[in-house]
Amino acid sequence: xxxxxxxxxxxxxxxxxxxxxxxxxxxxxxxxxxxxxxxxxxxxxxxxxxxxxxxxxxxxxxxxxxxxxxxxxxxxxxxxxxxxxxxxxxxxxxxxxxxxxxxxxxxxxxxxxxxxxxxxxxxxxxxxxxxxxxxxxxxxxxxxxxxxxxxxxxxxxxxxxxxxxxxxxxxxxxxxxxxxxxxxxxxxxxxxxxxxxxxxxxxxxxxxxxxxxxxxxxxxxxxxxxx
Amino acid sequence: xxxxxxxxxxxxxxxxxxxxxxxxxxxxxxxxxxxxxxxxxxxxxxxxxxxxxxxxxxxxxxxxxxxxxxxxxxxxxxxxxxxxxxxxxxxxxxxxxxxxxxxxxxxxxxxxxxxxxxxxxxxxxxxxxxxxxxxxxxxxxxxxxxxxxxxxxxxxxxxxxxxxxxxxxxxxxxxxxxxxxxxxxxxxxxxxxxxxxxxxxxxxxxxxxxxxxxxxxxxxxxxxxxxxxxxxxxxxxxxxxxxxxxxxxxxxxxxxxxxxxxxxxxxxxxxxxxxxxxxxxxxxxxxxxxxxxxxxxxxxxxxxxxxxxxxxxxxxxxxxxxxxxxxxxxxxxxxxxxxxxxxxxxxxxxxxxxxxxxxxxxxxxxxxxxxxxxxxxxxxxxxxxxxxxxxxxxxxxxxxxxxxxxxxxxxxxxxxxxxxxxxxxxxxxxxxxxxxxxxxxxxxxxxxxxxxxx
Numbered sequence: 120x121x122x123x124x125x126x127x128x129x130x131x132x133x134x135x136x137x138x139x140x141x142x143x144x145x146x147x148x149x150x151x152x153x154x155x156x157x158x159x160x161x162x163x164x165x166x167x168x169x170x171x172x173x174x175x176x177x178x179x180x181x182x183x184x185x186x187x188x189x190x191x192x193x194x195x196x197x198x199x200x201x202x203x204x205x206x207x208x209x210x211x212x213x214x215x216x217x218x219x220x221x222x223x224x225x226x227x228x229x230x231x232x233x234x235x236x237x238x239x240x241x242x243x244x245x246x247x248x249x250x251x252x253x254x255x256x257x258x259x260x261x262x263x264x265x266x267x268x269x270x271x272x273x274x275x276x277x278x279x280x281x282x283x284x285x286x287x288x289x290x291x292x293x294x295x296x297x298x299x300x301x302x303x304x305x306x307x308x309x310x311x312x313x314x315x316x317x318x319x320x321x322x323x324x325x326x327x328x329x330x331x332x333x334x335x336x337x338x339x340x341x342x343x344x345x346x
Numbered sequence: 347x348x349x350x351x352x353x354x355x356x357x358x359x360x361x362x363x364x365x366x367x368x369x370x371x372x373x374x375x376x377x378x379x380x381x382x383x384x385x386x387x388x389x390x391x392x393x394x395x396x397x398x399x400x401x402x403x404x405x406x407x408x409x410x411x412x413x414x415x416x417x418x419x420x421x422x423x424x425x426x427x428x429x430x431x432x433x434x435x436x437x438x439x440x441x442x443x444x445x446x447x448x449x450x451x452x453x454x455x456x457x458x459x460x461x462x463x464x465x466x467x468x469x470x471x472x473x474x475x476x477x478x479x480x481x482x483x484x485x486x487x488x489x490x491x492x493x494x495x496x497x498x499x500x501x502x503x504x505x506x507x508x509x510x511x512x513x514x515x516x517x518x519x520x521x522x523x524x525x526x527x528x529x530x531x532x533x534x535x536x537x538x539x540x541x542x543x544x545x546x547x548x549x550x551x552x553x554x555x556x557x558x559x560x561x562x563x564x565x566x567x568x569x570x571x572x573x574x575x576x577x578x579x580x581x582x583x584x585x586x587x588x589x590x591x592x593x594x595x596x597x598x599x600x601x602x603x604x605x606x607x608x609x610x611x612x613x614x615x616x617x618x619x620x621x622x623x624x625x626x627x628x629x630x631x632x633x634x635x636x637x638x639x640x641x642x643x644x645x646x647x648x649x650x651x652x653x654x655x656x657x658x659x660x661x662x663x664x665x666x667x668x669x670x671x672x673x674x675x676x677x678x679x680x681x682x683x684x685x686x687x688x689x690x691x692x693x694x695x696x697x698x699x700x701x702x703x704x705x706x707x708x709x710x711x712x713x714x715x716x717x718x719x720x721x722x723x724x725x726x727x728x729x730x731x732x733x734x735x736x737x738x739x740x741x742x743x744x745x746x747x748x749x750x751x752x753x754x755x756x757x758x759x760x761x762x763x764x765x766x767x768x769x770x771x772x773x774x775x776x777x778x779x780x781x782x783x784x785x786x787x788x789x790x791x792x793x794x795x796x797x798x799x800x
Contacts, residue, residue, distance in 0.1 A: 155400065158400075158403030158405055159407070159408075159737055160400060160405060160406065161406070166734075168732065168734040169734070170734070183736070185732070194581065194582050197489070197491040197492060197580075198492050198493065198494070198580065198581060199489055199492055200476075200477055200488055200489055200492040200494040200495045200498075201476050201488060201489060202486070202488075202489045203475070218476075218486075218779075219469070219470070220468050220469065220470050220471075220473045220474065220476055220477075221399075221468050221469015221470050222464075222467070222468060222494055223409035223410065223467075224492070224493075224494060224577075224581070225643070226406075226407070226409045227409055227410060227581055227583060227727055228582060228583070230582055230583075230730060230731050230732075231731075231735075232406065232407040232730060232731060232732065232735035233408060236399070236404075236406070236409060236469065237469070238398055238399045238400030238404075238405075239397075239398035239399075239400045240398060244365040259470075260398045261398075261469025261470040261471070262469055262470065263397060263408075263469075270562070279675065329732075330731050330732075333582055333731070334407040335582075339581075340373065
């Protein structure tokens with residue numbers, strides 16, 4: 120059984136936002152418009168956080184793509200009263216939309232604030248409603264949603280590999296964000312395979328976890344900037 | 347107990363049954379106004395379901411706001427009753443007799459209102475029944491590790507227990523109403539009185555049941571608000587993860603409960619002309635309790651704040667300063683004034699410990715305790731670990747209407763209750779002037795009870 124994880128090389132990230140766009144397209148995440156976005160209703164399963172360091176003119180701009188960290192010890196899971204938020208055997212922090220009743224407790228417990236609530240039923244301006252991904256279910260009003268590491272792609276590849284009676288090759292599965300990243304800052308793979316690209320990167324001395332001291336055991340490793 | 351002469355038994359019956367038997371136009375006016383407010387809130391909630399949760403002020407990352415504040419507040423108010431009246435019963439405080447039922451009613455109604463909020467605040471309230479562990483063919487159970495499921499059980503247990511605790515001592519009073527009324531009313535109260543004849547056996551059974559309930563309800567009440575506090579302290583959010591939250595919440599709940607009870611008693615005394623039954627001494631005694639709880643509350647807040655300050659954990663300090671002297675400081679210091687300074691000054695000085703003084707202090711406490719819950723929830727959620735995800739919360743009309751209408755709902759339920767049940771326990775009031783039943787000869791006791799019910 121693999122254990123899925125990701126490595127994010129902050130040295131490579133230039134904050135272009137392609138990952139955010141790709142994620143919206145792949146996962147049928149509805150946009151809410153400028154007005155609602157300003158009221159905190161935007162849903163970005165992956166976001167590029169910007170931090171400025173230093174005083175003008177000696178300013179350094181830093182980017183950090185943040186998505187669900189798929190914690191091994193996830194605070195969002197025990198608090199859900201209906202098991203909508205739960206852990207899968209392959210290390211994913213799954214969200215069952217149809218089981219969610221919308222207490223939003225998971226989002227409060229999440230230290231990374233990567234869980235999003237559907238404040239309205241999703242809608243798309245025409246003709247965008249024609250480009251929905253048939254592999255991803257739409258979420259109705261009142262449920263929580265979040266990054267799944269593109270579980271639909273993981274499942275498809277797993278089924279394919281099983282049908283061909285082989286193991287999943289490293290790099291065979293690419294979440295939409297990793298696929299879209301022009302600098303290849305995002306690397307996805309199996310952390311239980313010591314030879315996989317993501318495992319090698321995660322062992323790097325540059326690596327650290329986000330809010331590691333919260334004890335959440337994230338599956339995402341950030342490689343710090345060298346320059 | 348008081349300087350004024352005690353009313354006779356006949357007088358007690360007449361005075362305490364008057365609201366049940368006579369209805370003026372004022373009653374209908376009050377019910378219409380309060381009912382209108384409650385209906386407005388209901389429409390607001392329906393529109394929230396219809397248009398989507400987005401019409402509220404809830405947002406990323408402040409996912410809990412007025413609704414959860416109201417939830418904790420009303421569950422807190424509910425501790426007035428049962429807990430206070432159970433403790434006063436257990437220590438056999440004679441002055442409790444006219445007070446207990448007012449308090450127990452607050453408990454039941456406040457719980458009913460408070461228990462609405464976890465449903466109102468749900469994204470999909472029509473699926474709230476998934477919290478019930480019913481056996482289904484898919485073998486899906488609620489998550490028993492979730493504090494929200496603990497809440498569900500704790501509140502249901504408490505509601506059941508406090509309903510029993512309220513209903514038991516009402517049985518003899520239903521019998522009094524039955525005997526004093528005619529027609530349809532008589533038939534209804536005959537049913538409610540459950541065949542009460544006032545035999546020594548029945549009295550004995552009632553007393554035993556009351557003793558069992560009084561002992562059982564105290565740990566239940568303590569556990570309820572501890573579990574409500576667990577909703578917060580079990581989540582890794584700055585200023586939420588605190589070992590002090592359990593007792594802090596229980597103390598705050600009893601504190602706000604006493605304040606609610608004092609306000610209700612003052613209104614009842616004025617509106618129903620119960621001056622002969624609710625004496626200044628009752629207000630003074632409860633005022634002293636309010637003073638004790640204010641000191642306890644101050645002690646807990648001092649502990650919470652000082653320990654956080656010395657702990658100096660960065661994310662906690664950010665929230666700490668936000669409430670202490672930044673954007674939430676005006677609310678914070680209003681809370682400290684209402685919860686600590688005001689009750690301490692008014693209840694601490696004997697001259698001010700009057701009925702008016704009690705009401706003023708209690709209003710301060712009610713406002714302060716509402717703000718306390720708000721200040722626990724919102725500043726922390728808006729200021730978690732990653733600075734990128736900081737956020738502010740602005741309540742929207744739908745939340746303000748629903749949160750405000752709960753006060754109208756409480757009053758409405760109270761007004762309707764006073765119309766159907768004597769708000770002061772008639773038999774307990776009468777029993778208070780006699781020796782306890784078990785020290786008198788059974789035959790004499792039976793004659794006495796027969797006399798007082800005739």
